[in-house]
Amino acid sequence: VTDYSFGSLALFYFLAFTIVAFSVLMLFSRNFVHSAAYLAMALLSFSGVYALLNATFLALLQLFIYAGSITVVVVFVIMMTRVGVSRWDQLLQKQSWLAVMVVGAFSFGLLGALRSITPYLGPLRSLGGTEAVADALLTTYAAPFEISSLILLASLVGAIYLAREGTES
Amino acid sequence: MIPAEYFLYLAATVFLIALLGFLTRKSLVQSLMCLELMLASVSLTFVTFNSASGDPTLTGIMFALFGMVVGAAEIGVGLALVLLFFRRHENVQSDELNILRG
Numbered sequence: 001v002t003d004y005s006f007g008s009l010a011l012f013y014f015l016a017f018t019i020v021a022f023s024v025l026m027l028f029s030r031n032f033v034h035s036a037a038y039l040a041m042a043l044l045s046f047s048g049v050y051a052l053l054n055a056t057f058l059a060l061l062q063l064f065i066y067a068g069s070i071t072v073v074v075v076f077v078i079m080m081t082r083v084g085v086s087r088w089d090q091l092l093q094k095q096s097w098l099a100v101m102v103v104g105a106f107s108f109g110l111l112g113a114l115r116s117i118t119p120y121l122g123p124l125r126s127l128g129g130t131e132a133v134a135d136a137l138l139t140t141y142a143a144p145f146e147i148s149s150l151i152l153l154a155s156l157v158g159a160i161y162l163a164r165e166g167t168e169s
Numbered sequence: 170m171i172p173a174e175y176f177l178y179l180a181a182t183v184f185l186i187a188l189l190g191f192l193t194r195k196s197l198v199q200s201l202m203c204l205e206l207m208l209a210s211v212s213l214t215f216v217t218f219n220s221a222s223g224d225p226t227l228t229g230i231m232f233a234l235f236g237m238v239v240g241a242a243e244i245g246v247g248l249a250l251v252l253l254f255f256r257r258h259e260n261v262q263s264d265e266l267n268i269l270r271g
Binding site: 008009012016019020023024026027032035036039042043046049050052053054055057058061062065066069070073074076077078080081090091092093094096099100102103106107110111114117118121122123124125126127128132133136137140141144148151152154155156158159160162163 | 170171172173174175176177178179181182183184185186187188189190192193194195196198199201202203205206209210212213216217219220221222223224225226227230231233234235237238239240241242243244245246248249250251252253255260261262263264
């Protein structure tokens with residue numbers, strides 16, 4: 001059982017603030033490249049939250065995959081599609097008020113679910129160190145592990161097929 | 170020590186922000202970015218539940234791990250589709266996807 005000191009609570013508040021702040025900034029930025037940078041910062045802070053939960057392996061993966069490669073791919077596509085700053089009426093769907101209402105209703109449902117589940121949550125325990133993850137990945141979860149490599153290969157081939165310079169129409 | 174529900178509330182907040190972005194933005198690239206943020210927040214929920222329940226078989230962490238794999242595959246294919254879309258329409262607005270409209 002990990003004993004979290006006050007320092008880590010302050011760290012949690014800091015990380016939570018950066019995640020929420022950068023997510024909101026991403027939502028309200030008109031420039032696509034800026035919004036990709038804010039996404040990278042938010043995902044970087046997510047990695048810190050995983051480290052706070054002592055899921056060190058996931059924290060590293062989050063850093064490599066999300067904050068690293070996915071951001072790079074997104075920036076690539078932003079640059080290849082040549083769309084820069086645009087006006088708000090070009091950025092938002094016409095039925096945005098409907099989306100706001102849906103999200104509002106959904107947030108009440110989510111809040112209710114979280115409130116009802118809170119009494120059943122135990123204290124946080126330190127699980128998911130690299131050794132434990134490696135153990136589980138190569139014994140219990142060996143088959144999904146192999147299948148996931150197949151998924152990645154299939155998506156690689158699919159992405160190349162879709163994005164290549166097409167000869168037809 | 171940090172109560173477990175704090176992590177859940179954080180994940181829920183980020184999920185809602187990203188959902189709002191996903192539903193309101195026209196640009197396919199920004200929709201995909203919001204989708205990634207939603208996926209990350211759900212992963213955080215899985216890991217929190219795993220730590221709070223003390224599951225030694227690491228089910229939640231494995232869910233988050235394989236979710237990351239699927240997310241990486243999805244963003245690759247999704248952005249390839251966006252590129253394809255850009256070549257045909259010269260923009261990335263999702264309201265141009267109206268071929269099936271009756």
